[in-house]
Amino acid sequence: MIVEPTFGYWKSIDIIDRIDKPIIITMKEPWAILKPKISNIPSQVIFNSSMDTKYLEELYFSLRKTIDDSETIIGIGGGTSCDTAKYLSWKSHDQDDIHINLILIPSIISVDAFLCSSIAIRKKNKVNYIGESEPNEIIIDFELIKKAPKYLNRAGVSDTISITSALGDWKIAHEEKDEKLDKRVFDQAKSIAENLMKAREDIQYINDNGIKALVNGFYNEVKLCEEWGNSRPEEGSEHFLAYCIESITKKHYIHGQIIGLNILISLYLQEQYAEFSLEKIHRFFNDIKLDINPKSMNLSNEVLKKAIKKVKNYVMKENLMYSVYNSSKLDLDKNIRNLMRFIKSI
Ligand SMILES: [Zn+2]
Numbered sequence: 001m002i003v004e005p006t007f008g009y010w011k012s013i014d015i016i017d018r019i020d021k022p023i024i025i026t027m028k029e030p031w032a033i034l035k036p037k038i039s040n041i042p043s044q045v046i047f048n049s050s051m052d053t054k055y056l057e058e059l060y061f062s063l064r065k066t067i068d069d070s071e072t073i074i075g076i077g078g079g080t081s082c083d084t085a086k087y088l089s090w091k092s093h094d095q096d097d098i099h100i101n102l103i104l105i106p107s108i109i110s111v112d113a114f115l116c117s118s119i120a121i122r123k124k125n126k127v128n129y130i131g132e133s134e135p136n137e138i139i140i141d142f143e144l145i146k147k148a149p150k151y152l153n154r155a156g157v158s159d160t161i162s163i164t165s166a167l168g169d170w171k172i173a174h175e176e177k178d179e180k181l182d183k184r185v186f187d188q189a190k191s192i193a194e195n196l197m198k199a200r201e202d203i204q205y206i207n208d209n210g211i212k213a214l215v216n217g218f219y220n221e222v223k224l225c226e227e228w229g230n231s232r233p234e235e236g237s238e239h240f241l242a243y244c245i246e247s248i249t250k251k252h253y254i255h256g257q258i259i260g261l262n263i264l265i266s267l268y269l270q271e272q273y274a275e276f277s278l279e280k281i282h283r284f285f286n287d288i289k290l291d292i293n294p295k296s297m298n299l300s301n302e303v304l305k306k307a308i309k310k311v312k313n314y315v316m317k318e319n320l321m322y323s324v325y326n327s328s329k330l331d332l333d334k335n336i337r338n339l340m341r342f343i344k345s346i
Contacts, residue, residue: 027077030107072101086133155256160217165266169236169323189233237323238262260292
């Protein structure tokens with residue numbers, strides 16, 4: 001079950017000071033901000049940058065002797081800090097039946113990982129999702145989030161705004177594959193995306209309301225997908241093309257930027273099935289100053305062209321959900337010149 005985040009100004013400091021000898025999992029930047037402000041002394045401060053399963057297991061074994069049910073682990077930072085904290089709490093429960101108190105304090109809101117119960121670990125350099133972690137609290141500290149670069153926080157529109165193209169894929173899957181489409185869930189997803197777009201000015205400035213809009217967008221979207229049972233309302237062809245690009249270049253991109261670009265490509269290809277107009281979404285990206293130009297991500301035309309040619313086979317091979325890329329009505333070989341011209345015009 002998803003945990004509803006609580007908001008506050010320097011709330012991270014209150015939390016750290018309230019808990020007796022917490023174990024803190026963090027990164028250099030947020031810890032440098034918080035350390036001078038707290039009066040409590042944590043039992044341990046662990047900086048972790050690796051989600052490799054072997055390393056995580058070693059980390060757990062080194063902590064194992066000292067932890068019991070009274071322990072609190074606080075993850076403070078980006079995805080790696082929060083996922084490490086989630087892993088340690090899951091592992092102690094799974095292996096030793098210890099119930100650690102888990103608190104997550106994201107220092108940046110560029111992706112929704114801090115809200116998801118699954119844990120992203122790496123096994124032989126491949127991402128695996130394991131476990132079900134249940135944090136006791138998720139804290140959104142306005143002051144801490146505002147210290148992260150604005151362009152990264154703005155990229156947090158990614159997994160909420162991807163609804164705009166995921167819905168078109170859902171309609172295509174419904175019509176061509178008779179996949180179940182629930183009108184209530186569909187409309188709810190649509191209004192989550194529309195509400196996010198209403199907060200465009202606040203998102204551009206990353207002020208309190210902008211942070212709230214981004215976090216609530218994530219919360220509502222994750223909750224809706226949990227209720228529905230899969231990520232159909234939120235994830236579709238825009239994510240699949242990103243996975244395909246990443247499988248070619250073996251690079252990671254800022255999620256909001258690559259998903260943003262791919263949403264426009266999906267809306268262009270979905271034609272009459274697109275639930276949102278291309279112009280409307282493009283304007284939203286411009287208004288919040290999210291740079292979705294391929295050049296800003298060091299994504300060459302050659303790689304894009306290669307990925308677009310490959311994506312149909314890729315989604316079938318990876319057994320991804322039915323989307324515009326599966327549709328027999330889409331002839332990418334024939335349309336590639338027009339599509340590349342469109343991408344250049346973005
Ligand atoms: Zn995503």
